[in-house]
Amino acid sequence: MRRKLFAAAFLAAVCLTGIAPAQTLTNGVGTNIVADTVLAEARARTSAKTYVLAANDMISVEVIQPDDFKAERRVAEDGTVFLPLIENVIVGGLTLEQSRQLVREKLAKDFIINPQVTVTLTHPRPKKFTILGEVQRPAQYEFTGVDHLTLVEAIAIGGGKTGKGSLSKVLVLRIIDGKAVTYKLDAEAMIRKEGARQFEILPGDIIKVGETIL
Numbered sequence: 027m028r029r030k031l032f033a034a035a036f037l038a039a040v041c042l043t044g045i046a047p048a049q050t051l052t053n054g055v056g057t058n059i060v061a062d063t064v065l066a067e068a069r070a071r072t073s074a075k076t077y078v079l080a081a082n083d084m085i086s087v088e089v090i091q092p093d094d095f096k097a098e099r100r101v102a103e104d105g106t107v108f109l110p111l112i113e114n115v116i117v118g119g120l121t122l123e124q125s126r127q128l129v130r131e132k133l134a135k136d137f138i139i140n141p142q143v144t145v146t147l148t149h150p151r152p153k154k155f156t157i158l159g160e161v162q163r164p165a166q167y168e169f170t171g172v173d174h175l176t177l178v179e180a181i182a183i184g185g186g187k188t189g190k191g192s193l194s195k196v197l198v199l200r201i202i203d204g205k206a207v208t209y210k211l212d213a214e215a216m217i218r219k220e221g222a223r224q225f226e227i228l229p230g231d232i233i234k235v236g237e238t239i240l
Contacts (some may be wrong), residue, residue, distance in 0.1 A: 054094060077147060079125060079210040080119050081105065083150035091143040098148060111137045122147060154227040157184040160191030160235045169227075177213050178235055189234055193217070196234030200228065 079085065079234055081103045088096040099107040105118020107141040112132040126145040133141040155175070156166045162185030169175045171184075177196065193214035200207050209225070213235075216222045229232070 031125050075123050076119055077122055079120055080151060081118065082151035083147060086146045088144045107150045155180055155231045155233065157233040160188045160237050162186055162188060175227045177211060177227055178216050180227045181213060181235065190237050191235050192238040197234045199232040201230060
């Protein structure tokens with residue numbers, strides 16, 4: 027509970043005060059400490075039960091007994107990986123744990139009695155979002171290795187709003203089935219209201235923080 031309160035206070039301070047990351051949020055060698063901290067928190071939420079596999083994830087599949095084998099495979103665009111004995115297995119859209127269970131079931135059905143299977147993520151697919159407008163550090167950012175990232179976290183990674191930025195005027199542009207969809211969001215309410223529903227940022231999203239009208 028204390029950790030959650032600390033994280034919330036930290037994100038609120040970054041997003042609402044407009045701290046300049048180039049001056050106060052770096053460690054002297056160009057590393058954005060806010061981005062590192064937020065991504066570390068997000069990665070801590072990611073586990074075998076939450077990370078959903080997709081194209082370009084690299085996974086390691088290991089089977090123990092009776093004939094040990096270990097294979098490292100990249101998930102193909104159609105969500106499949108090719109494995110010994112069971113050939114193409116669809117893991118796209120499954121978590122690591124679900125993938126492990128699927129491989130185990132396929133091996134147990136026709137090939138191995140009580141196979142012991144592990145599936146681990148060795149190299150997560152690159153995922154990027156872009157943040158523009160009234161933020162301290164507008165740019166494209168990666169959130170590789172994270173199962174999800176919230177809008178508030180994304181703004182924090184961008185260094186927080188500028189002095190004239192308005193977190194109540196945030197747009198998120200997303201391509202869905204080839205069509206551009208724009209979401210009008212109030213990130214300030216997401217920070218201030220306890221239990222407020224958070225908006226999840228997806229790969230390819232473009233975030234724009236608006237300007238306060240005086």
